[in-house]
Amino acid sequence: MTAPVGTPQQSAAQPVPSSPYRYDLDGLRGFSIMLVVVFHVFVGKVSGGVDVFLLLSGYFFMGTQLRYAMRPNPSLNPWWPFWRTARRLLPALAVVLAAIYAGIQYFTPQIMSHEIARQFKASVLYYQNYELSIQDAAYAAAGSQTSPLQHLWSMSVQGQFYLFAITAGILVAFLVSRVHVGVQRVRRWIVVILALITIASFAYASRFGFVGTAANYYSFPSRLWELSFGALLAMLPAKVAVPARFQAPAAGLGVTMIAATGFIIPTSLAFPGPAALIPLLGAALVVLSGPQHVVAKLLSSSTMTWLGKVAYSLYLWHWPLLILLTVYLGKDKPSVLLGFAVIAVSLALAHLTYTFVEDPLRQHAKRPKATDTPVRNALDSLSTFTGRAHAVGGAAIAVLLVGMLAILPIFNRQVAQASGELDPATYPGAMAQFGADVPRALAAPDPHFIADMWPPTVDRGCMIFMDQPGDLLPHEGCVFGDPEADVTVVLFGGSHAEPWVIPLDQIGRERGFKVVTYVRQECPLVLDDLDTVSEVCAEWSRNAFAEIIALQPDLAISNATRPAGRAGAGGVGPDIVPGAYSTVWDKLRLNGIPFVGLRDNPWVFSREGDHMDPNECLLAHNTMKDCSTLRSTVYAPKNPAEQYLFPANKQWTIDTANWFCDDTYCPPIIGNIYVYRDQNHISNAYAASTAPVMWNSLQPIFDALELPYRNDETLDDLRIMED
Known part of the structure; x- marks a missing residue:
């Protein structure tokens, strides 16, 4: 996405030049x-344009680094290319x-979360591609559930490549200027090495065939071939x-190949594998065709080069x-009218950003040679108005940037x-369902942060997440309640069982029993009917x-109950x-192990039957009724577990429906407490x-x-009668 670092820009009226600089590639x-x-x-699909950007970044940036390295008397100080690159990228x-944070x-x-806060840090430090992969955030079409920072994965890939390219440039400069290896010999070896890197990275990116994974989509080793291919062309x-x-x-x-990519490739997971050859070979044809023909003149037009500039x-x-x-x-997906408005505003902001931020703060002078004195020149420039303005802008x-890095610790606090x-x-929360007084008070906890308040199993490392291996079981510290007690209660299941560790922990400490947890994300613990869970869950x-039996x-x-469907989903x-x-x-x-089955809490649905986060619904200024789910939508008239669990078998069921619902609605706030952490987990x-x-x-x-x-006696006074 970046323009070539430290290269001149063409004016609107300038014709296609005969100089080595390729204005048609700006177009x-x-x-x-x-x-x-x-x-x-x-369209809501990947176009292949990002892949072309990556190729052009390799062509311009690494090509520039390597050509500089092979010139007479290059500087081996790595500070200057890093500084020059930072001034090009970081201001915008x-x-x-x-602006996004504001x-x-x-x-x-309502969309602020721990994941978004982490993405701000990752974007500043150029590892957003790996952060998205860690968060299992597959590259998705624009929508209300998509991160506004998702697109910055490609900037991180480029930033990682720039480190690679600068390092390669310094190494080549050392070989040429200090070891005195011939320039032509070095150039030949560069071509060979870049070709080998491109082939190896392409093979790695294609290891899944024509459709890969989200992790492969974001991975730098998988993307490297697109950039090194551009450098090879240079x-x-x-x-x-x-x-x-x-x-x-x-x-x-x-x-034409570049333009057609988005129409013929149906999924983003096809990239950066074999499908990426379509736009990249198309871009290679443009590069190898040179700047002296009608297509190059069209690409070098003022409109196209302006688009390239911004x-x-x-x-x-x-x-x-x-x-x-x-x-x-309040839309799930952007409308056509909104799309046109976004394009218009984006173009205006891009032009303003380039004019007043990017261009003024970039390094316009040529990269210094070993005999130059750039520090002295920079200090001398502070005596001028322009120099002082640049210093203020840089500060x-x-x-x-420091403020963006502070977002995560501030959010966590x-x-x-x-x-x-x-x-x-x-x-009083749930006790309001059984007659407790509910004074007038602002509901709590703050709904802006409630989604990131995890049960103590997460803090203690006792929640096994779905991307963790099937042989990873809770450690010895996953004991709640009274760890010294003789009575042992096991809580097992998926993420819907997990919140019950909170009341059980409190009761265990008060009444004298320990609680051992076996909980795994999207894994209710099943021994048959394995089609409803993943292989690793099974x-x-x-x-x-x-372990529980032992x-x-x-x-x-x-x-004891759940909606129909696969684990982790519900209808x-x-x-x-x-x-x-x-x-x-x-x-x-x-x-010989007695069992108690708890009826599942409600999953929240809109009147249209769509999943609905009740907290986001309330934050969008909807009414309590609008943000409640109908009891008849989620609960059968009678607890279905009663047909399976009988006290004679030392098995019981606890019907929790009245803890969450009245006769008609299951509201998002009960007893001044927000009931849900998200669409289907209780707070x-x-x-x-x-x-x-x-x-x-x-x-x-x-x-x-x-x-x-x-x-x-004090605790017994808290007992309530459900009738």
Whole structure:
């Protein structure tokens, strides 16, 4: 997305020059950015334009580094190319990131999250591609659920390549100027090495075939071939070119291949594998066809080169504008009218950013040679108005970048502050369903941060995430409640079982039993009907179940119901008992382990049956009723687990439906507490508020099993009658 570092720009009226600089490739960059923006805004697919950008970055940037290295008396000081590159890239990035953060804070605060805060840091430090991969954020079309920083993965790939290119340039300069290896010999070796890197990286990127993975899409080793291919084109001898009479047709074919990519490649996961050859070979045809033909003249037109000039800023602006406006207007996807507005505003902002930020703050002087005195020249420039203005501008950019790095620690501190314990007199939560007084108070915790308040299993490293191996089981520290108690309760299941560790931890400390957790994301622990879970979940279930049997707990607890569908997903309809659940219960019974099945909490749906985050709904200024789900949408009239779990078998079910719903609605706020962390997980605060009613249901089971527990008159006063 970046223009060539330290290269001149063509004026609007300037004809195609005969100099080595390729203005037609500036136009190709403009054409590619146009494809990227149009496909992002109107099509929702990958266009191949980013791949062309990467090739051109390799062509211009690494080509520049290597040519400089082979000139007489090159400087071996790595500071200058890094400084020059930083002045080219960071000012516009800092301004756009600051604008994105301001836009989120003032217009779309509901989308701020720990993941977004981490992405700000990753974008500044140029590892956003890996951050998105860690967050399992597959490259998605524009929509209300898409990160406004998603597009910056490609900037991180380029930044990582720039480090590689600068290092390569310094090494070549050392070989030429200090070891005195001949320039032609070095050039030949450069071509060979770049060719080998390109082939190896392409093979690595293509290891999945024609459709890869999200991690492959973002990976620098997978993307390296696109950049090194551009650098290879820059280092080929001039005689390696399309014959003159075929140059215009070849370049025209190349532009057509680039334009057609987005229409013929159906998925972003096809990149950067074999499918990426279509736009990159097209770009190579344009490069090898030279600048002296009709297609080159069209690409060198004032409009196309202007687009190429502002391409970096245009790329930075268009995506966050598209996402933030989509969210602000309450749309799931951008409309056509919104798309045109985003393009117009993005073009204006790109021009302003280039004119007042990019161009003034970039390094216009030539890269210094070993005999130059750039530091003295820089200090001397401070005596001029222009020099002082540049220094002030640079300081302002530095402040913005530091501010962007501060977003993550500030956000984490805000989450920690919002996670404090709530006074049950003011925030009765679930107890309001059973007659507790509800005073007038602002609901808590702060809904802006509630999505990032994870149960203590996460903080202790006891939650096994879905990307972790199937043989990874909880460590010895995953014991809650009273660790010294003789009575052992096991809590097992997926992420819907996980929040129950909060009331069980409190009750265990008060009543004297320990709670051992076996919880894994999107994995309810199943031993058959494996089509509903992943293979690694099935493996983990077998391993976890074997440990539970060996542990021989006094009681096991898990969810007993869920919506129909695969683990991690749920649809509209009355809750059910999956057949795989009853298999686990039978095996627990055969192994003499008593079991309690908790009816699952509601999954929140709109009246149209779509998944709905109730907190985002409320933050968008909708009514409590609008943000509630209908009880009949998620619950059967009777707890379906009652048909499977019988006290005679030392198996019980606790119907939690009334903890969350009245006769008609399941509201997002109960007893001054936000009930949900997201669309289908309950909040820590609300889970904690269920402790009295949870013990009211568990105490008769403890009595039936003759399990000892501490009696406390103060605690007993908290008991409630569900009727």
